[in-house]
Amino acid sequence: MNDKSVQKFLQLSSVLTGFSLFELRASDCTEEFYETTQRQIGRENLEAFLANFADTTQADIDVSLANSFLGPIAKNIIRMWYVGNWVAMPDEWWAAHSSEIFAANSTFVVSSQAYKEGLVWKAADTHPMGSKSGGFGSWALPPAETK
Amino acid sequence: MNTQYDFDVVIVGAGVAGLIMAKQILEDAGNFRVLVLEAGGERSKSFEGHREYLKNFFEALIKIPNSPYPAEFYAPHPNELETKLLNKNDPAAELQYVLQNGPQPFRTTYTRSLGGTVQHWLGTCLRLRPSDLKMRTTYGRGLDWPLTYEELMPYYRKAEFEIGVAGDVDEQKLDGFKFEDGYVYPMEGIPKSYVDSELERRLNGHTFTYAGTTQKPRVTASPQGRNGIPNPKYKDENKNQYVPLGAVGRGDLGLRCEGNSSCVPICPAQAKYTPVKTLNKIDIPEYADRFSILYNSVATKLHIEKESGNIESLEYKKYGRGSISTKQVTAKVYILAAHAVENAKLLLNSSCKNDLIGRNLMDHPFVLTWGLSDWNAGTFRGPAVTSTITSLCDLPTRKDLSACRIEISNWGWNWATGSPYAEVDEFLGQGLHGQKLREALKNNISRQIEFNFLTEQLPDKDNRVTIDENFRDELELPRPKLHYQLGEYERAGLIEAKKVSDQIFKSAGVTDCTKYDKKDPGYFEFGQSNAVFYGAGHIGGTHIMGLNANDSVVDKDQRSHDHRNLFAIGSGSFPTMGTSNPTLTIAALSFRSAEAVLRQLKQANPWN
Structure with missing residues (x-):
């Protein structure tokens, strides 16, 4: 695996998700997500995607999300970090950019780990359903913010 | 020991109703021999199996109640997405194990494996209200139960002990319940x-x-049927305090609800009651020579003696890797505890005559x-x-x-x-x-x-389970077909x-x-x-209890009116649903019916 690409993938993930590098590294999902993305959209498309973000300013991201090639990839990476799922690429994207060597264009849970590390739970100040519970009676306490 | 029969009692279904029944019969001084037939597998029996279920849940895209519990090829069960109606010319409708005949879909499912549907229950342990049991008398709607709340009270206590209920009696009293x-x-x-x-x-x-x-x-x-802090004021039948039961295979875990927020479909800690906890009380060396449980064994047909109407044997199919064998077993008493739809399917496939079998299918929509x-x-x-x-x-x-x-x-x-x-x-x-x-x-x-x-939902004879000879499951059994709609x-x-x-x-x-x-x-x-509307996972009716064969399928002991050595137990016996989740009442009825079964076993001629 190309370490430089993974690092870039991680840095970009941080900007896309709104979570720090530290928080993302703690989930230990970076390499799995990088590999999943590469398997689903192909090495060349991923390299092209990463190369597009030379320096990731807010304006860059806004433009990229609206781009018909970059946008669906970026959204899929965000979704993977937030809920642990890879979602099938849109039909138009698949028709334009896929090749026979790709994995099938499918929707799946990346792994148990990916599910449990989903950022949406952290964003909502809670824990993933079925894991990392707060302990007996924790649900009776006011949420963190209003303590 | 009577060797005329293979067993004293055969129970179909290793869920909450069947396993409580098995436990009560085995614990009796009569040394009775019990066989339990479970259609599905035994994964939930080990901690490793539970971990496998948990992984299924994490990795399921749609985390519906049956998502951790894969159906067996030979013992399929429905899932919540299978709502296609048969008459819509949709080929997918035929692929659903349970056929939906409409006019509305029945949106509730059940689970065929050790622990049954209670594996993914929420855990709510409300009793039924006194008035729930006499809807006809009180409100001129539905039916009266042949049982009163007062008659059920001692059995609710047994059920609350067995399940391990955490609750506040004073708050329940304010809410109109009597204790x-x-x-x-x-x-x-x-x-x-x-x-x-x-x-x-x-x-x-x-x-x-x-x-x-x-x-x-x-x-x-x-x-709720989930572990909390034992109440020091509680005394069980032997004057002992309550000791919570931990996870299956890891009793040191799950002694308190951890708040994992996934009770439906799976409690990772197993702080929530599962019928496997009841199984572990009887799957012990002391009962080894008179208790058997067979997995992957689907009851297919009751053979009825023509003159008496008594059941003379039960046919079942045991499936394994690439093999299916048909077997017969005899017992003094037969108990169907396979939940409402499968109980009805078995009764109908056995040509039991009562026209009310399968009728009055209910839920809490x-x-x-x-x-x-x-x-x-x-x-x-x-x-x-x-x-x-x-x-x-x-x-x-x-x-x-x-x-x-x-x-x-x-x-x-x-x-x-x-x-x-x-x-x-x-x-x-x-x-x-x-x-x-x-x-x-x-x-x-x-x-x-x-x-x-x-x-x-009120009982309605047109809401019913039938079986359809034209659609068969992998064991060649006619598949259940549901006819369902909400009334005004x-x-x-x-x-x-x-x-x-x-x-x-x-x-x-x-x-x-x-x-x-x-x-x-x-x-x-x-x-x-x-x-x-959605289905609550609370299937009721299909063999409702009542006074005689004209108004019901079973009596207040859940014994068949027509076949005196046959019991059909569980929420299929409920004549009405009330607004309480059914599991606690299912458990209470099992405790009560076990006494009737034991009385029958102790008679000189258990068939009378």
Whole structure:
């Protein structure tokens, strides 16, 4: 695996998700997500995607999300970090950019780990359903913010 | 020991009803021999099997109740997505194990494996109300049970011990339930969630109108079958304090509910009761020579002796890798505990004559309402539901429309929209990313309020399970076919829910966001209003209990009127559903029926 690409993938993930590098590294999902993305959209498309973000300013991201090639990839990476799922690429994207060597264009849970590390739970100040519970009676306490 | 029969008792189904029955018979001094046949597998018997189920849950895209529990090829079960109606020329409809004949879909499922459907139960352990058992007398609707609340009270206590119920008797008394003096639940009540307490505080002093009456919103903590703090005042039948039972295979774990927020479909800690805990009390060396449980063994047919009508043997198919063998077993008494649909399927496939078999299929059809609070509700913490609004459970309006119990969701809009997945998709669709996405999700999800209005469905003979010879399962058995619709009574009750919700939301600072999708399989209209109904996972009826073979299939002991050595047990015996989750009553009835079975076994001629 190309370490430089993974690092870039991680840095970009941080900007896309709104979570720090530290928080993302703690989930230990970076390499799995990088590999999943590469398997689903192909090495060349991923390299092209990463190369597009030379320096990731807010304006860059806004433009990229609206781009018909970059946008669906970026959204899929965000979704993977937030809920642990890879979602099938849109039909138009698949028709334009896929090749026979790709994995099938499918929707799946990346792994148990990916599910449990989903950022949406952290964003909502809670824990993933079925894991990392707060302990007996924790649900009776006011949420963190209003303590 | 009588060797004329293979066993004294054969029980079909290793769920809560069957395993409590097995335990009671084995623990009797009569040294009776018991066989349990389980259609599905035994994964839940080991801690490793439980971990496998948990992994299935984590890795399921759609985390529906049966998602951790894969169906066996030879013992299929339905899932919540299989709502296609047979007559719609949709080839997919034929691929569903349970055939949906409509006119509306039956949206409730069950599970065929050790532990049964209770593996993914919520854990609510409400008793039925005295009036629930006499709907006909009290409200001129539905049927009366051949049992009174007073007759059930001692068995509810046994069930509350077996399941290990955490609850507050004083709060239940305020809610209209009667208990023996000094009785407490085995464990102290599970704490109310922050959402519950905030709603209770905000609703204090408010009223709402309901079907022409004025009501106060009464937020009541539910007794629950999950481990909490043992109540030092509790004494069991041997005057002992209650000791919680931990996880199957790892008794040191699961001694308290941890708040994993996934009770339905799976409690990772196994702090929530599972029937496997009951199995572990009888699957012990002491009973090894007179207790057997066979997995992957599907009961297929009861053979009936022509003259007496008694059951003379039970046929079952044992399936394994690439092999299916047909076997026969004989017993003095046969007990069907395979849940309402499978019990009916077996009775119908055995050509049992009573026309009421399969009829009066019921559920607690429910509607959801949802909104955003103007306060941080701290959602997605704790068990799915810790309190319900019980004001509408037993009003005189039950003569006109279905009673309802309002569950307060601790998991935001999880059941309504599929939160938090739907919200991530929605905000991504709006182009949000980074910090803005994170904040938008936080702001939305932590303020999600959802109510589940569970209504009482009345028995209706046209709502029924039949079997269809033209559609067969992998064992060549005719598959169950469901005929189902909501009556006016239930529709009226469900539609009233939204009006109540609007008022309560307003009082509690919640902005309504409810939207009913016309394309949803549960969409229906009533008068000028519409809603979407779901199934609660509470299957009832199909072999209801009553006084004689003209009004029912089984008697108050759950013994068949027509076949005196045959019992059909579980919520299939319920003549009405009330608004309480059925598991506790299923368990209580099993304790009660076990006494009848034991009396019969001890008779000189057990067939009379």
